[in-house]
Amino acid sequence: xxxxxxRQSAARPxxxxxxxxxxxxxxxxxxxxxxxxxxxxxxxxxxxxxALAPSGTYPPGLQWPANPQWQNFVDAFNSxxxxxxxxxSTIIAAxxxxxxxxxxxMAGFGVAKLAPRGSKYIYxxxxxxxxxxxxxxxxxxxxxVRAMGFLNTKFAIILPLIGLYMPxxxxxxxxxxxxxxxxxxxxxxxxxxxxxxxxxxxxxxxARPAILSLAILQFLWTWNQFLLPIVLVEVPLERTMAGAxxxxxxxxxxxxxxxxxxxxxxxxxxxxxxxIFQKQFVAALLQGAVKG
Amino acid sequence: MTDxxxxxxxxxxxxxxxxxxxxxxVGWAFIAPGLIFYGVFVLVPICISVYYSLLRWDxxxxxxxxGLSNYIEVLSDSELLQVxxxxxxxxxxxxxIPVAIGLGVASAIxxxxxxxxxxxxxxxxxxxxxxxxxxxxxAWSWMLASNGVVNQFFNLIGLGGITRGxxxxxxxxxxxxxxxxxxxxxxxxxxxxxxGIARIDPSLxxxxxxxxxxxxxxxxxxxxxxxxxxxxxxxxxxxxAALASFDIVYIATGGGPGVNTTVPGLEIYRLAFAxxxxxxxxxxxxxxxxxxxxxxxxxQWLTRERK
Numbered sequence: 001x002x003x004x005x006x007r008q009s010a011a012r013p014x015x016x017x018x019x020x021x022x023x024x025x026x027x028x029x030x031x032x033x034x035x036x037x038x039x040x041x042x043x044x045x046x047x048x049x050x051a052l053a054p055s056g057t058y059p060p061g062l063q064w065p066a067n068p069q070w071q072n073f074v075d076a077f078n079s080x081x082x083x084x085x086x087x088x089s090t091i092i093a094a095x096x097x098x099x100x101x102x103x104x105x106m107a108g109f110g111v112a113k114l115a116p117r118g119s120k121y122i123y124x125x126x127x128x129x130x131x132x133x134x135x136x137x138x139x140x141x142x143x144x145v146r147a148m149g150f151l152n153t154k155f156a157i158i159l160p161l162i163g164l165y166m167p168x169x170x171x172x173x174x175x176x177x178x179x180x181x182x183x184x185x186x187x188x189x190x191x192x193x194x195x196x197x198x199x200x201x202x203x204x205x206x207a208r209p210a211i212l213s214l215a216i217l218q219f220l221w222t223w224n225q226f227l228l229p230i231v232l233v234e235v236p237l238e239r240t241m242a243g244a245x246x247x248x249x250x251x252x253x254x255x256x257x258x259x260x261x262x263x264x265x266x267x268x269x270x271x272x273x274x275x276i277f278q279k280q281f282v283a284a285l286l287q288g289a290v291k292g
Numbered sequence: 293m294t295d296x297x298x299x300x301x302x303x304x305x306x307x308x309x310x311x312x313x314x315x316x317x318v319g320w321a322f323i324a325p326g327l328i329f330y331g332v333f334v335l336v337p338i339c340i341s342v343y344y345s346l347l348r349w350d351x352x353x354x355x356x357x358x359g360l361s362n363y364i365e366v367l368s369d370s371e372l373l374q375v376x377x378x379x380x381x382x383x384x385x386x387x388x389i390p391v392a393i394g395l396g397v398a399s400a401i402x403x404x405x406x407x408x409x410x411x412x413x414x415x416x417x418x419x420x421x422x423x424x425x426x427x428x429x430x431a432w433s434w435m436l437a438s439n440g441v442v443n444q445f446f447n448l449i450g451l452g453g454i455t456r457g458x459x460x461x462x463x464x465x466x467x468x469x470x471x472x473x474x475x476x477x478x479x480x481x482x483x484x485x486x487x488g489i490a491r492i493d494p495s496l497x498x499x500x501x502x503x504x505x506x507x508x509x510x511x512x513x514x515x516x517x518x519x520x521x522x523x524x525x526x527x528x529x530x531x532x533a534a535l536a537s538f539d540i541v542y543i544a545t546g547g548g549p550g551v552n553t554t555v556p557g558l559e560i561y562r563l564a565f566a567x568x569x570x571x572x573x574x575x576x577x578x579x580x581x582x583x584x585x586x587x588x589x590x591x592q593w594l595t596r597e598r599k
Contacts, residue, residue, distance in 0.1 A: 028400065029400055029401035029402075030409065032396075032397055032400055032401065033397070033401065033409075033413050036393075036397065036413075036417060036478070036479075036482065037412075037413060037416045037417065039475070039478075040416055040417055040419060040420060040475070040478070040479060041416060041419075042435070042441065043428070043431035043432060043434075043435055043475070044419075044431065046431070046434060046435055046440070046441045047430075047431050047434060050434060058439065059439075060439050060444060061434075061435065061437075061439060061440040061441030061442070061443070061444040062441045062444060100329075103325040103326040103329065104326055106322045106323070106325065106326065107322060107323045107325070107326030107327065109322055110319050110320070110321075110322030110323040111323060114315070114318060114319030114322055115319060116315070116316035116317075116318075116319030116320050116323075117316060119319060119320075119323060122323060122327060125330075125335075126326075126330065128585075129330065129334055131532055131584050131585055131588050132334065132338075132581060132584075133532070133535070133536030133557065133580055133581060133584055134536070134538075135536060135538055135556070135557035135560050135561065135577060135580065136338070136341065136560075136577045136578070136580055136581040137334065137337035137338055137341055137577070138560065138561065138564070138577075139341065139344065139560065139564040139565075139570060139573050139574055139577060140336075140337040140338075140340035140341050140344060140574070141333065141337050142564070142565070143340075143351075144333075144336070144337060144340070159329075159333060160333040162329045162333070163329040163330050163331075163332060163333025163334050164333060164334060166326050166327075166329055166330035166334070167330070167334075169326070170326060195318045195319075195322070199322070220421075220422055223424070224422075224423070224424035224425065224426075226424065226425065226426050226538070226539045226542075227538055227539070227557075227561075231561070231565065241424070242424035242425075242426050242427070242539075245424065245426045245427060245430070246426060246542070246543065249426075249430060249543060256434065259430065259434075260430075260431075260434060263427050263430045263431065266424070266427060267423040267424060267427040270422045270423060270424075271419060271422060271423060273422075274415075274418070274419070274422040275415060278411070278414070278415045278418075281418065281422065282414050282415070282418055282483070285418060285421055285422075285480065286483060286484060286487060289480060289484060289525055289526075289529055
């Protein structure tokens, strides 16, 4: 029924461009959306204008500076060691995302398709973790990671994050695999494929869109993770960029132009990636919310 | 869902007996790595949290058994109660504002978010979802500062009298933090609801208009029921974001002035790592985890699809 609705509205372009239906008409609707867009962008615009004011001054909220100080971006980049932060964040994300996506996909496949006896309850156990606030376990996690000897290393962020992502990964991938018709794997079984071959050669290629969305979401969550880095890693340069931003604020909190320049640099990578892959990101974020 | 369950029950007897116990073993081998990570870094810490919550422990020396007295303190100490109350007040801002505005926008634009304009709008409205919350906190601290753009705006429209440093104000700090959360979640809720409303069969609206239904009637009897699931998603996501907030508060106010903007997540962090009251921090953590589940379950139950 929803499918028909979508097809119907797609087949009738008249609906999209006004007519008697929409209560406010195109112009009114666009005005609202544009107002929302301005509200959304305002924080970035005012940070940008402040970032161009002379370092150490206290500029007004929104004013194009007479003498824009582009140097502030260079100074912020150097004083926060952004190059090392970028590297550190990239290493952390590059360790977390592939491992977490792989074992999450395997578990989702196991629960949905192989379904060994009792796995139903294990799945419920995973689902229970979906709403878990990270603050709820940060204290024991600190002592656990310390006992393992990982405190103040990147592993202190990497390993717990993989565990914390499992509920969503399993939930997400199971939801995908449950909807794949069984004929697929049956055909493979007849060809004598092992469970692993079936998984890797038949199921994973079909699951590519779901896996891509999962990877995008987990990349964002890892890159922007704040609580784990500030608790588990004392050296800001071993943290994620978001975690380091906390330290950067402590250091430069009173120098608004430099703080704003640094913040803009720190949020630039994900925003750039987002704009390049906006279609995939929007799809992932929308579905991610619906399923999460 | 029902189809899938049927598929599986058809399949299960066909595969498992064939492999026998080996088949089951293979299944568990697929699940095991994920389960181990989940167990070690989530389930075990949850259990330890519960255990710590029964102790008095400074994190270094010997601990003493305190039974449930930490929980009694969490639920009776006026400061901790205020902290829990703050989280629920944030729900009003994090949830009500984005969902209300999202619903308004969705009903107003219905099918208009297409073409190039739609793409640009979607991209822009999603930006708060991809930046670190910490960056949102810094940006808004600057917007809400005494000479920030918010006060500039109030001066411009002749409301210079109400300007202040919003995040340092005893009465306005918590609402100001709420506004930051609303900004972060507004785009997501709007896009979810706009996507949802486009899926409602347009002929329902046509029929209602032929019957002379008012805009409110359409909203009440077509839009709201049609968006039930999407509203459920928005409310669930935003309520969790409010109850479990940390990043924004840590950066924007540090919990102050006083404890006016302190939320449970921040208080746990502070109790455990600054005040060395691991037991009390853990009791608050357990209360927070239970609260989130207690709040989310009825939302899910109320908004799930009725068949």
